[in-house]
Each structure stands twice: as structure tokens, then as C-alpha cells.
Amino acid sequence: MSFKKFIVSKGVLGALIIVLFYGLLMVGIYFSGYKVVPSKINQLPVAIVNQDKDSAxxxxQLKKSLPxxxxxxxxxxxQAKSQLNDRKVYLIINIPKDFNANLKKMDGQSKGELKFYINYANPMTSVSSMESVAKSVGNHVQKSVLLQQSKGILTAAELSQLESETKSLITANPTQKDAILQKAEQTKSTATAKINQTYTNVANSYNYSIVKMNKAPSGM
Structure with missing residues (x-):
């Protein structure tokens, strides 16, 4: 049998058709199965478990900001850990007991710590996405906490100084106590409003963005 006849024989043509069909079928299955992963991450269920009554x-805020x-x-x-193991949730954000109280102590020993639970038995795409979310949420909460703590320190210092000055004025002018207290209250309200406005401006001056250079096409 000549090579030409061999190539055009039914057996060879049938084998080529099967190979081409199988290859196209596998490529089609692959892309239809994986192209949805990058664009459907937001469909994965997550859980927030709050064990601190003062962190409602x-x-x-976390529920509203999560993507x-x-x-x-x-x-x-x-329940959350059980669902994490069963792949019914893909991330647990845990606010532990006394989280808010520990933040307010600021004694160098107590620490308010959010905990993020991720099931690393999941596909790497979902694990990587959950890690990114955890880091983003953690950084956002840290920035918010630092702003609130700084505002609290500044407010306390301002009011402490005002209280000290008010006592001195009352001691020096006891007959004008009511007028001094009224003026001190007005000063307190004005100072607190200015501090709040200052820290609102600081918070609004911050922005966070991700620039993705040479981004791979969706599905790759």
C-alpha cells in the first residue's frame, strides 16, 4: 500500500477525526469550566461571626464592605467552622470576645485581634482570593482603629486641659462660676466638633487602589 493510499484510508481519516474531536472537546470543557472562576469569586459564601457584644x-460595617x-x-x-470544612463557606471573619474592650485599653498588652479562617484544601484560586480579602479587610480595620484611637487621645487631652483651666478660673473667680462653666461647655463643644471634623478629613484623604499591569485575560 502506497503512503498516499494509507493517508486517505478510512482508518487513518477516522483516527484523525477522533483526535481532532477529542482535542476540541477537552479545550471546550476546560475553558467553559475555568473561565468563570475569576469573575464569580463574589458568589462564594462567607461568614462573619461576632462574639463581642460591643462590636455590632x-x-x-464589615458586611456592607465585603465584596x-x-x-x-x-x-x-x-457552625461556621463546620461549614468551612464542608465548603459551604469559604472565609470566616471572627470578631472575638472583648475585641472592642481590648482596643480601648491601649496598655501595650491587650490586643483586639480579628481572626480570618480559610480552608486551604480549596482550589488555589479561591484560597488566594480569600487571602487578598482578609488582608484588605485587616488593613482597613487597622486604619479605622488607629484613627479612632488617635481622635480619642486628642479629645481626652483637649478636655483635660479645658477642665484644668476651668477649675483654676473658678478658684480665682468663685462668684462667676456659672458663667465660667457655661463658657467652658461652649468651648468643649467647639473643640470636640473641630477634632471630629479634622479626623473626618484625615479619613477621607485616604484611598486604596490596585493597578493590574499586564493583566491575564479572564479565564486564563
């Missing part, structure tokens, strides 16, 4: 506001459509907030820690 933080819990609401996920399904955020569970009604689970306890045991």
Missing part, C-alpha cells in the same frame, strides 16, 4: 457596628453577595451572620463559631 463593626459587624454591620461578596452571600454573607452569613447568623452562625456561631462551631
Amino acid at each position: 457596628t463593626l459587624k454591620k 461578596f453577595k452571600h454573607v452569613k451572620t447568623d452562625l456561631n463559631m462551631k
Whole structure:
């Protein structure tokens, strides 16, 4: 049999068709299965477990700021860990007991620490995404906490100085006590408003963005 006849024989043509069909089928299955991963990360369910009664506001802020459509907030820690292991949630943000109280102590020993639980048995794409979210949330909360603590320190110092000056004035002019106290209250309100406005401006002056150079096409 000549080479030409061999090439155009039914067996060889059938084999080539099967190879081409199989290759196209595998490529089609691969891309249809993986192209959704980068664009559907926000569909993965996550959980916020708040164990601190004084951190209800933080819990609401986290839920509002998270880039996920399904955020569970009604689970306890045991339930959340079980769902994490069963891949029913992909990230747990835990606000531990006394989180808010430890932040306010500022004694160099107590520490308010958010905990992020990630199941590393999941595909690397979801693990990497959850790590990025955890770092982003952690940095955001840290910035917010630092601003609030700094504002609290400044306010306390300002009011302490005002209180000391008011006592001195009353001691020197006891007959004008009411007028001095009224003026001190006005000064206190003005100082507090200025401090609040200053820190509002500081918070609004910060922005965070990610510039993705040579970004791979979606699905690659």
C-alpha cells in the first residue's frame, strides 16, 4: 500500500477525526469550566461571626464592605467552622470576645485581634482570593482603629486641659462660676466638633487602589 493510499484510508481519516474531536472537546470543557472562576469569586459564601457584644457596628460595617453577595451572620463559631470544612463557606471573619474592650485599653498588652479562617484544601484560586480579602479587610480595620484611637487621645487631652483651666478660673473667680462653666461647655463643644471634623478629613484623604499591569485575560 502506497503512503498516499494509507493517508486517505478510512482508518487513518477516522483516527484523525477522533483526535481532532477529542482535542476540541477537552479545550471546550476546560475553558467553559475555568473561565468563570475569576469573575464569580463574589458568589462564594462567607461568614462573619461576632462574639463581642460591643462590636455590632463593626459587624454591620464589615458586611456592607465585603465584596461578596452571600454573607452569613447568623452562625456561631462551631457552625461556621463546620461549614468551612464542608465548603459551604469559604472565609470566616471572627470578631472575638472583648475585641472592642481590648482596643480601648491601649496598655501595650491587650490586643483586639480579628481572626480570618480559610480552608486551604480549596482550589488555589479561591484560597488566594480569600487571602487578598482578609488582608484588605485587616488593613482597613487597622486604619479605622488607629484613627479612632488617635481622635480619642486628642479629645481626652483637649478636655483635660479645658477642665484644668476651668477649675483654676473658678478658684480665682468663685462668684462667676456659672458663667465660667457655661463658657467652658461652649468651648468643649467647639473643640470636640473641630477634632471630629479634622479626623473626618484625615479619613477621607485616604484611598486604596490596585493597578493590574499586564493583566491575564479572564479565564486564563
